Amino acid sequence: xxFSKSTDYALHALIHLGHAERCSNVGIKELSGSLGxxxxxxxxxxxxxxxxxxxxxxxxxxxxxxxxxxxxxITFLDVIQVMEGRxxxxxxxxxxxxxxxxxxxxxxARRERDKERTGKNECLVEKVMEGAEQHLHQYLRERTIQxxxxxxFKRCSHxxxxx
Amino acid sequence: xxFSKSTDYALHALIHLGHAERCSNVGIKELSGSLGxxxxxxxxxxxxxxxxxxxxxxxxxxxxxxxxxxxxxITFLDVIQVMEGRxxxxxxxxxxxxxxxxxxxxxxARRERDKERTGKNECLVEKVMEGAEQHLHQYLRERTIQxxxxxxFKRCSHxxxxx
DNA sequence: ATAACGTGGACCTACGGTGTCCATAATAAA
DNA sequence: TTTATTATGGACACCGTAGGTCCACGTTAT
Numbered sequence: 001x002x003f004s005k006s007t008d009y010a011l012h013a014l015i016h017l018g019h020a021e022r023c024s025n026v027g028i029k030e031l032s033g034s035l036g037x038x039x040x041x042x043x044x045x046x047x048x049x050x051x052x053x054x055x056x057x058x059x060x061x062x063x064x065x066x067x068x069x070x071x072x073x074i075t076f077l078d079v080i081q082v083m084e085g086r087x088x089x090x091x092x093x094x095x096x097x098x099x100x101x102x103x104x105x106x107x108x109a110r111r112e113r114d115k116e117r118t119g120k121n122e123c124l125v126e127k128v129m130e131g132a133e134q135h136l137h138q139y140l141r142e143r144t145i146q147x148x149x150x151x152x153f154k155r156c157s158h159x160x161x162x163x
Numbered sequence: 164x165x166f167s168k169s170t171d172y173a174l175h176a177l178i179h180l181g182h183a184e185r186c187s188n189v190g191i192k193e194l195s196g197s198l199g200x201x202x203x204x205x206x207x208x209x210x211x212x213x214x215x216x217x218x219x220x221x222x223x224x225x226x227x228x229x230x231x232x233x234x235x236x237i238t239f240l241d242v243i244q245v246m247e248g249r250x251x252x253x254x255x256x257x258x259x260x261x262x263x264x265x266x267x268x269x270x271x272a273r274r275e276r277d278k279e280r281t282g283k284n285e286c287l288v289e290k291v292m293e294g295a296e297q298h299l300h301q302y303l304r305e306r307t308i309q310x311x312x313x314x315x316f317k318r319c320s321h322x323x324x325x326x
Numbered sequence: 327a328t329a330a331c332g333t334g335g336a337c338c339t340a341c342g343g344t345g346t347c348c349a350t351a352a353t354a355a356a
Numbered sequence: 357t358t359t360a361t362t363a364t365g366g367a368c369a370c371c372g373t374a375g376g377t378c379c380a381c382g383t384t385a386t
Contacts, residue, residue, distance in 0.1 A: 001164065001166055001243075001247045001250075001252070001253060002250055002251070002253065002254070003164055003252060003253045003292070004257075004344085005256050005343080005344070006344080008252075008255060008256050008288070009256075011288050012260070012262055012288065014260070015287075015288070016262060021216070026180065027361090028363075029362090033261065034260065035257075035260050035262060036259070036260040036261070037259050038345070040345070040347070041344070041346080043363070043364075043365095044364095044365090045344090046363085047364065050363090057362095057363060057364090058356055058362085058363080059351070059352045059353060059361085059362050059363040059364075060351095060353025060360095060361065060363080061354040061355065061362070062354065063354085064363085065363090068354080075244060078358055080164075087164075087165055088165070089164070089165060090166045090170075090171070091165070091171075092171060093168050094199045097197065097199040098196060098197045098198075098199070099175055099178070099197045099198060103293070103315055124178075124311045124314055125175065125311065127176050127314075128239060128306050128310075129166070130303050131306075132239075132299060132303060132306075135298055135299065135302050136295060136298065139295050143291050143294075143295075144380085148287045148288065148291065149292075151287055152266055152287060168374080168375070168381085169374080190330090190331070190332090192331090201376070203376070203377055203378070204375070204377080206332070207333095207334090207375095207376090209332085210332080210333065211332075213333095214333090220331095220332060220333090221383090221384080222330090222331050222333080222382070222384060223332080223383050223384025224329070224330045224385040225330080225331085225332070225384085225385065225386095226330075226332065226385090227331075227332085285364065308327075327386100328385085328386090329384105330384085330385085330386100331382100332382090332383080332384100333381080333382080333385080334380095335378105335379090335380090335381105335382100336377105336378085336380105337376100337377080337378080337379105338378100339374105339375085339376085339377105340373105340374090340375090340376105341373095341374085342371100342373095342374100343370105343371090343372090343373105344358105344369105344370085344371090344373095345368105345370085346367105346375085346379095347366105347368085347369105348363100348366090348367090348368105349365095349366090349367105350363105350364080350365085350379105351363085351364075351365105352361100352362085352363080352364095353360100353361080353362080353363100355359085356357095356358080356359075
């Protein structure tokens with residue numbers, strides 16, 4: 001259970017773009033050089049980010065990438081969901097096991113209705129995990145590319161003050 | 164980024180054990196039947212749980228498994244860490260990229276010391292992710308096998324009251 | 327002694343993460 | 357218009373690992 005390297009690269013690439021906001025259109029060469037990743041692989045990642053409207057891209061001479069919206073409107077959650085997909089953190093593999101049927105058979109009109117709607121019994125483990133996912137998402141929604149830039153700048157100027 | 168099926172099976176198996184607490188020693192047959200998983204695969208999982216002191220096992224006739232400690236002292240985090248390993252949620256793949264060196268070169272005695280200790284620059288993305296991991300862990304530490312059993316019982320008796 | 331039961335090792339398969347290469351399209355500069 | 361630059365998308369390769377099976381062995385109760 002770990003985030004993929006693609007997510008890593010994507011976040012760092014976006015930070016680079018956010019930092020170089022003034023001169024728009026950062027090429028894949030500069031990006032791959034800055035991150036230490038091959039151009040070909042990073043292209044794939046940038047392409048994905050573009051398809052999801054995180055960045056814009058222009059081909060041709062002097063082309064490159066730029067953020068599609070302000071850095072403080074690109075959250076970690078946005079990026080992670082693009083790169084990792086929108087699948088749930090946890091999915092009960094068989095809600096029709098005896099264990100689940102046992103719980104379901106304790107009657108309950110509500111559970112019956114649940115089953116009618118979704119076609120499967122509910123899973124209490126899944127419920128707990130959904131809670132965990134909500135918390136995680138909430139946290140990741142509050143962190144943006146801009147917040148990382150701010151943090152970097154803060155440390156920088158803090159050091160400057162001490163001198 | 165998803166929890167593995169093993170974690171799923173492990174949690175459900177432990178819930179079964181917690182539910183059948185009275186008659187200790189639940190066999191692999193009963194467990195695999197209840198969860199709808201093959202005996203051979205589930206054995207592997209139970210074995211892992213035993214090695215980490217989550218369950219006890221006795222071989223021989225009438226053998227089987229039982230919880231090694233009270234159900235309210237087995238947290239979701241415990242189980243997940245056994246099954247998924249203790250690796251971090253996120254690890255920056257190259258803290259020596261130009262991007263990181265750029266941040267590091269802004270001087271800072273503190274960052275220098277960091278580098279001396281760990282041998283690598285710090286990564287602000289990693290920092291954010293570590294925060295996310297802490298939150299997630301805190302949540303998972305508060306959910307136990309017992310809490311799921313309680314929830315199941317609560318729903319059950321709630322239905323009974325209505326009748 | 328024998329049947330029931332858990333253990334650990336060897337092994338297999340499928341899939342996805344990581345990564346490369348190339349043909350193509352789009353764009354700016356000459 | 358031609359050429360150089362740059363992003364795009366498809367095809368493909370590699371490989372680690374999740375998921376799963378099988379079997380020989382050790383242990384225990386009857």
